[in-house]
Every structure is written in C-alpha cells, then in structure tokens.
Amino acid sequence: MSEDETATPAPAEAEDIPETERFEGEYPIRIRGLRNAFGDQVVHEDLDLDVRRGEILGVVGGSGTGKSVLMRSIIGLQIPTEGTIEVFGHDITSAEPDEVIGVRNRWGVLFQGGALFSTLTVAENVQVPLKQFYPELSQELLDEIARYKVVFTGLPETATSKYPSELSGGMRKRAGLARALAIDPELLFLDEPTAGLDPIGAAKFDDLTRELTNRLGLTVFLITHDLDTLYAICDRVAVLADHKVVAVGTIPELLESGHPWIEEYFKGPRARAAQSTKEAAQAKGTAGAGKHLDNTDPQGS
Numbered sequence: 554m555s556e557d558e559t560a561t562p563a564p565a566e567a568e569d570i571p572e573t574e575r576f577e578g579e580y581p582i583r584i585r586g587l588r589n590a591f592g593d594q595v596v597h598e599d600l601d602l603d604v605r606r607g608e609i610l611g612v613v614g615g616s617g618t619g620k621s622v623l624m625r626s627i628i629g630l631q632i633p634t635e636g637t638i639e640v641f642g643h644d645i646t647s648a649e650p651d652e653v654i655g656v657r658n659r660w661g662v663l664f665q666g667g668a669l670f671s672t673l674t675v676a677e678n679v680q681v682p683l684k685q686f687y688p689e690l691s692q693e694l695l696d697e698i699a700r701y702k703v704v705f706t707g708l709p710e711t712a713t714s715k716y717p718s719e720l721s722g723g724m725r726k727r728a729g730l731a732r733a734l735a736i737d738p739e740l741l742f743l744d745e746p747t748a749g750l751d752p753i754g755a756a757k758f759d760d761l762t763r764e765l766t767n768r769l770g771l772t773v774f775l776i777t778h779d780l781d782t783l784y785a786i787c788d789r790v791a792v793l794a795d796h797k798v799v800a801v802g803t804i805p806e807l808l809e810s811g812h813p814w815i816e817e818y819f820k821g822p823r824a825r826a827a828q829s830t831k832e833a834a835q836a837k838g839t840a841g842a843g844k845h846l847d848n849t850d851p852q853g854s
C-alpha cells in the first residue's frame with residue numbers, strides 16, 4: 554500500500570496485496586496517430602498526446618469533441634481504428650489479454666456520475682475491483698480495506714453500509730473515488746468529477762483530488778468543463794478540437810496558441826472569474842490553491 558503515514562492507518566494485513574512495480578518512465582500514457590470513428594462520423598483523427606507522470610492533466614473541449622471516447626480508448630473500452638496507445642509502456646491496442654490485465658490493475662476510474670452499483674452498499678462497491686483483481690483476499694480484509702478507502706476520501710465510516718441512493722451527490726462522488734482508489738492505482742481517470750456539485754462541494758472535491766494526487770503520487774487524467782477545476786488543480790490542460798489535441802500546456806501557454814476555441818474558452822467572463830477565484834485562494838493559502846483542507850464531508854457537500 555502506498556498511502557503516506559499521515560493518512561488514516563492502513564489495515565494491518567493490507568500488505569497481503571501483491572505489489573506491482575511502479576512505473577518510473579516519464580509518460581505513463583503515450584498516444585500516437587489515434588483514430589476513432591463511428592460509421593461515417595470521425596471523432597479522432599491523427600491524435601497525439603503524452604501524459605506526464607505525476608501530473609493532473611485536465612482534458613477540455615466542446616461538447617462532442619471526443620473527451621469520453623478518448624478516455625474509453627485509453628482504458629480499453631473503445632477499440633480505435635488506427636493508432637497506438639501506450640499505458641505504462643504497453644501498447645494496449647495490440648497487447649495480449651494477460652498483459653492488458655497487468656496494466657488494468659494499475660488504474661482506477663471515476664465515471665461520470667460515480668457509476669456505483671445501486672444494489673451494492675458503498676463498501677461492496679469499493680470491493681468490486683478488489684475481488685476482480687485479488688480474488689484471494691479474505692472478506693475480513695476486504696471489509697477493512699473498503700472502510701479505510703471510504704474514510705480516506707473524506708466520508709464518515711458509517712457511509713460504508715449505505716446504498717448509493719442514501720447518499721448526496723457529493724458523497725456519491727467520494728464513494729466513486731474510494732472505489733477508483735481501491736486497488737492503489739498509479740493512474741486515475743476522472744470523467745467530469747465536479748459535474749452536478751454545488752460550487753462549495755466542487756471546490757472541496759478539487760482539493761481532495763489535489764491532495765490525494767500529491768499523497769499517493771498519482772497521475773490523473775481529468776475530463777472537465779469546470780474552469781475552476783482547471784485553474785485550481787490542473788498542472789497542464791489538453792484541448793480537444795478539430796478531431797485532435799490542438800494544444801497542451803499550462804493555461805498561460807495555451808493562451809499563446811491563438812486557437813479560436815481556446816481564446817473564447819479561456820478569455821471569456823467565466824474564465825476570468827475562475828482565475829480571480831484561484832488568485833484569491835492563493836492569497837489566502839486555502840482552497841483552490843492545492844493547499845491542505847479538512848476534506849471530511851459528513852454533510853456530503
């Protein structure tokens with residue numbers, strides 16, 4: 554287990570989970586010449602992207618530009634028509650099934666809306682990937698790990714026995730995050746994690762993402778429409794337009810690209826408001842500046 558010592562103490566037997574060697578290369582994800590199409594509709598054409606180890610990469614683009622399809626391609630749920638996608642150095646588009654499993658157990662995914670199984674409790678949801686990849690774990694250990702992950706994402710321990718329908722939207726996101734972190738991934742995919750949250754809940758979730766990323770040494774691929782999230786926690790941002798990644802960099806770097814969508818998106822009134830929020834937070838040394846916050850969320854905000 555890789556959580557640092559300041560976190561809730563890890564379950565005693567958790568070291569029973571076999572360790573995989575951590576990826577030490579510079580780019581956990583490398584995509585070259587990606588093409589995705591549905592019939593005549595081309596979504597991606599000649600798309601290249603490198604994701605750096607340890608960064609939070611925000612992925613933005615207009616509606617329908619293929620952000621979710623890109624994420625699904627990387628995690629093997631969408632077979633591209635052309636191109637290569639290397640994850641931890643393995644080309645998952647041509648890898649043998651065994652090789653793919655060895656890569657899949659090193660990432661976690663928070664789908665839009667949390668995508669929890671409604672008939673399972675939070676603890677049982679968190680245990681789904683554990684049972685899938687580590688079927689040898691005892692029920693006692695599964696319960697302990699689930700409890701640990703739930704508390705780690707700022708939920709009260711009592712949430713473990715609740716069903717998704719008994720949770721607020723913010724709590725469901727945290728439960729989804731607990732499940733995404735269940736197998737101690739190195740790579741985390743977040744698809745619009747703050748969608749549907751009120752601004753306070755969204756800011757808390759951003760801070761939680763930043764804090765966990767720092768603590769666990771994660772690399773994060775984060776699809777979002779939320780300008781506050783981009784300004785507050787993303788190290789770089791990749792912009793999808795015209796079927797490809799038209800620019801990737803820090804927000805000031807993107808602003809130099811001159812691409813019309815980027816100009817409109819990052820120079821509009823909402824972007825200015827997001828930047829002011831970030832500057833105010835930095836001045837106070839609090840939320841949105843990636844500093845430590847109390848992320849516990851008993852109210853589910």
Ligand SMILES: Nc1ncnc2c1ncn2[C@@H]1O[C@H](COP(=O)(O)OP(=O)(O)OP(=O)(O)O)[C@@H](O)[C@H]1O
Pocket residue numbers: 591596614615616617618619620621622623
């Ligand atoms: N399984 C599918 N079959 C056919 N078309 C699909 C499929 N999945 C996605 N598409 C199409 O691919 C395009 C890109 O979809 P995608 O969901 O990746 O967009 P997005 O950038 O994530 O959009 P949004 O920001 O609105 O969530 C859309 O036009 C969508 O209708």
